[in-house]
Amino acid sequence: xxxxxxxxxIQPTGIITIGNYIGAITNWLKLQxxxxxxxxxxxxxxxxxxxxxxxxxxxALSFFAQYLASGxxxxxNILYFQSHVHEHAELSWILNCFTYIGEMQRMTQFKDKAAxxxxxxxxxxxxxxxxxxxxxxxxxxxxxxxxADQKQHLEITRDIAIRFNNLYxxxxxxxxxxxxxxxxxxFSLQDPSAKMSKSDPDPNGAxxxxxxxxxxxxxxRRAVTDSENSVRYDPENKPGISNLMTIMSETGGMTIEEIxxxxxxxxxxxxxxxVAEAVIERLRPIREEYTRLMADKAYLMDIARDGAERAGRIxxxxxxxxxxxxxxxxxx
Ligand code: ATP
Ligand code: LTN
Numbered sequence: 289x290x291x292x293x294x295x296x297x298i299q300p301t302g303i304i305t306i307g308n309y310i311g312a313i314t315n316w317l318k319l320q321x322x323x324x325x326x327x328x329x330x331x332x333x334x335x336x337x338x339x340x341x342x343x344x345x346x347x348a349l350s351f352f353a354q355y356l357a358s359g360x361x362x363x364x365n366i367l368y369f370q371s372h373v374h375e376h377a378e379l380s381w382i383l384n385c386f387t388y389i390g391e392m393q394r395m396t397q398f399k400d401k402a403a404x405x406x407x408x409x410x411x412x413x414x415x416x417x418x419x420x421x422x423x424x425x426x427x428x429x430x431x432x433x434x435x436a437d438q439k440q441h442l443e444i445t446r447d448i449a450i451r452f453n454n455l456y457x458x459x460x461x462x463x464x465x466x467x468x469x470x471x472x473x474x475f476s477l478q479d480p481s482a483k484m485s486k487s488d489p490d491p492n493g494a495x496x497x498x499x500x501x502x503x504x505x506x507x508x509r510r511a512v513t514d515s516e517n518s519v520r521y522d523p524e525n526k527p528g529i530s531n532l533m534t535i536m537s538e539t540g541g542m543t544i545e546e547i548x549x550x551x552x553x554x555x556x557x558x559x560x561x562x563v564a565e566a567v568i569e570r571l572r573p574i575r576e577e578y579t580r581l582m583a584d585k586a587y588l589m590d591i592a593r594d595g596a597e598r599a600g601r602i603x604x605x606x607x608x609x610x611x612x613x614x615x616x617x618x619x620x
Pocket of ligand 2: 295296297298299330333419420423424432433434438
């Protein structure tokens with residue numbers, strides 16, 4: 289590998305929304321030629337909350353297929369399941385011994401989740417950032433595209449890497465957050481002050497990339513707007529309409545100005561239908577490819593196996609270096 293490595297992971301929980309697609313996946317598609325990109329389905333991470341096994345297995349596979357269907361090319365990127373490369377868990381243990389309990393207890397996500405999951409306050413919740421550090425450091429990733437909520441985890445990853453490098457000798461690349469061209473932020477269709485979220489309990493707030501057309505049209509029809517009935521971009525005073533304009537512009541290719549010109553006085557009903565149409569058209573090939581992939585599990589598994597092998601090769605190299613440095617006996 290000679291291009292800089294980009295690593296990111298996604299937990300297979302909830303649904304992949306058009307927010308994830310517009311804000312993250314379309315950025316990843318632009319990176320595939322310039323960087324060596326590795327994307328993992330973070331299926332060990334999501335075990336920190338209780339999952340129904342059969343549903344979880346199906347969802348993880350479905351996420352994998354949605355990534356492929358969205359255009360991530362398995363020949364250009366390494367796409368794999370975290371749990372298929374056991375080096376993640378192994379490095380995570382070693383890094384645990386270089387991470388302080390206090391550091392983990394200070395993590396915002398831990399504090400939030402600990403408050404939410406009082407009935408299942410397991411060690412995994414506390415240890416979550418160390419597993420994430422292992423994900424990133426195993427591949428010597430230079431850049432990590434993450435949302436704002438994960439920046440703190442990236443900081444602790446850097447701290448752990450620097451600590452290890454200083455104690456021994458340079459071992460890990462110290463990664464940086466990758467803030468690509470600010471992908472548009474997409475807000476909930478039901479509450480335009482909150483971001484569209486893959487785990488939104490209100491099914492009308494978010495649209496999935498593989499949703500059926502009638503359902504998409506219905507959600508846009510019900511989208512919360514204001515009563516002015518004028519299509520004008522004004523995120524502060526008209527957050528609902530402005531959000532719909534962003535979605536239309538990101539999926540249909542028209543600029544905000546063009547949308548304003550075309551729809552200004554057409555009324556919200558007409559405009560909402562047009563937004564739904566743009567989204568439906570953009571997602572159609574993704575849904576079709578997704579259906580095709582899900583009907584060919586053997587092919588999906590071949591891609592996953594190939595990804596795990598390629599990821600495993602890199603991971604093993606880093607892990608054996610780490611084991612040597614900390615003084616574990618090598619089997620030669
Ligand atoms: P959750 O709501 O469960 O926290 P999420 O929808 O925020 O999940 P993440 O897994 O945290 O999804 O984010 C994956 C990627 O998608 C991140 O890069 C994040 O910046 C991006 N993303 C998530 N939601 C949006 C959104 N509404 N608009 C733009 N980008 C988004
Ligand atoms: N914690 C991240 C998912 C994730 C990740 C990673 C992101 C797991 N491992 C490694 C970047 C790099 C999240 O919840 N979005």
